[in-house]
Amino acid sequence: MKALVYLGSGSVEIRERQFPDIARRDDVLVRVTGTGVCGTDRKILLGRFPARPGVVLGHEAVGVVEATGPDVTTVRPADRVVVNPTLFCGGCPPCRRGATNFCQHKRGTEVGVDRDGTYADYVVLPERFTERLPEGMRFRQAVLVEPLACVLNNVLAADVSFGDTVAVLGAGPIGVLTGLVAARRARRVVVVESDPYRLATAKAAFTHVVDGGGADPTDTVVAAGDGQRPEVVFDTTGTAVERALRLVADGGRVVGMGFDATYSTLMTPMYLTSHGISLIGAGDYRADVFPVAVDLARELPLESLVTHEFPLERHQDAFGLLAWREAGYGAMKVVIRSDPAPVGADGWPASDR
Numbered sequence: 507m508k509a510l511v512y513l514g515s516g517s518v519e520i521r522e523r524q525f526p527d528i529a530r531r532d533d534v535l536v537r538v539t540g541t542g543v544c545g546t547d548r549k550i551l552l553g554r555f556p557a558r559p560g561v562v563l564g565h566e567a568v569g570v571v572e573a574t575g576p577d578v579t580t581v582r583p584a585d586r587v588v589v590n591p592t593l594f595c596g597g598c599p600p601c602r603r604g605a606t607n608f609c610q611h612k613r614g615t616e617v618g619v620d621r622d623g624t625y626a627d628y629v630v631l632p633e634r635f636t637e638r639l640p641e642g643m644r645f646r647q648a649v650l651v652e653p654l655a656c657v658l659n660n661v662l663a664a665d666v667s668f669g670d671t672v673a674v675l676g677a678g679p680i681g682v683l684t685g686l687v688a689a690r691r692a693r694r695v696v697v698v699e700s701d702p703y704r705l706a707t708a709k710a711a712f713t714h715v716v717d718g719g720g721a722d723p724t725d726t727v728v729a730a731g732d733g734q735r736p737e738v739v740f741d742t743t744g745t746a747v748e749r750a751l752r753l754v755a756d757g758g759r760v761v762g763m764g765f766d767a768t769y770s771t772l773m774t775p776m777y778l779t780s781h782g783i784s785l786i787g788a789g790d791y792r793a794d795v796f797p798v799a800v801d802l803a804r805e806l807p808l809e810s811l812v813t814h815e816f817p818l819e820r821h822q823d824a825f826g827l828l829a830w831r832e833a834g835y836g837a838m839k840v841v842i843r844s845d846p847a848p849v850g851a852d853g854w855p856a857s858d859r
């Protein structure tokens with residue numbers, strides 16, 4: 507089968523890979539329909555997030571079950587599924603207290619990072635990491651379930667309440683999803699973005715949008731919050747925690763999202779103490795959040811976030827739209843299609859019906 511393989515130091519190539527076989531009794535073979543390009547994929551290619559050379563990239567995948575091992579009971583061939591790429595063992599201390607995203611045995615299990623991922627025709631995963639999609643869920647909704655699960659976990663960690671004004675730094679897919687989820691509870695959501703393309707799309711989705719380019723936007727954000735600093739600030743860029751700390755109200759919460767190993771900042775811990783600020787890192791998501799994200803995906807306007815789709819062979823065009831080598835963004839969520847059949851009215855390729 508075809509697969510997009512990470513060669514190290516920012517380069518990828520389509521290689522012929524061995525067809526993955528069902529090896530365990532609980533394995534599920536999924537024919538991949540498409541995979542969303544994640545900010546993490548982009549950072550892997552830019553050398554700002556570590557991945558294992560030789561691995562097949564891709565983790566935000568939906569597809570159709572092709573075959574199952576003899577012990578599989580929750581999915582059947584022809585079921586449409588979304589892949590839960592955050593594998594965990596279920597037995598270590600963090601897993602036993604529910605913090606499966608901090609499983610101690612993650613090494614070699616992170617799909618599309620150090621275990622073969624989904625920019626490929628097929629992928630094999632244990633049953634508990636494939637989630638059947640509800641009847642009628644469209645492909646372009648389903649492909650955002652995994653990022654939505656990350657967002658849910660981080661919004662939960664921020665404990666957003668009805669009185670809160672929330673600022674979201676960055677209006678990529680994660681920023682927009684964070685704004686949409688937070689808005690189900692918060693009093694007001696202010697989105698901050700500097701990229702012209704993403705600024706324009708944010709303005710279509712939110713009432714309060716601030717241009718974060720140029721000067722420090724703190725005053726504009728405060729003005730958008732009726733003169734109040736936000737009680738909660740999400741940094742979805744992975745590189746703006748310092749700005750978030752300057753922006754947040756006394757007693758507020760800053761949530762660091764986004765994965766960028768090259769960003770660091772100096773911090774005066776007394777600033778947290780004297781202003782009563784909580785700095786929160788919540789990681790991706792606990793396993794129990796994933797089925798919630800599947801349900802919530804039906805309630806949010808997700809389809810419009812998928813702005814571009816490319817077949818596997820055109821991966822360079824896909825990555826090229828995502829601020830590649832200092833060009834600006836030209837897309838929101840880009841999907842790489844393993845199955846390039848034309849999409850029908852229900853959003854699925856003819857071959858998946």
Ligand SMILES: [Zn+2]
Pocket residue numbers: 544545546565566652653
């Ligand atoms: Zn992702």
Ligand SMILES: [Zn+2]
Pocket residue numbers: 594595596597598599600601608609610611
């Ligand atoms: Zn574990």
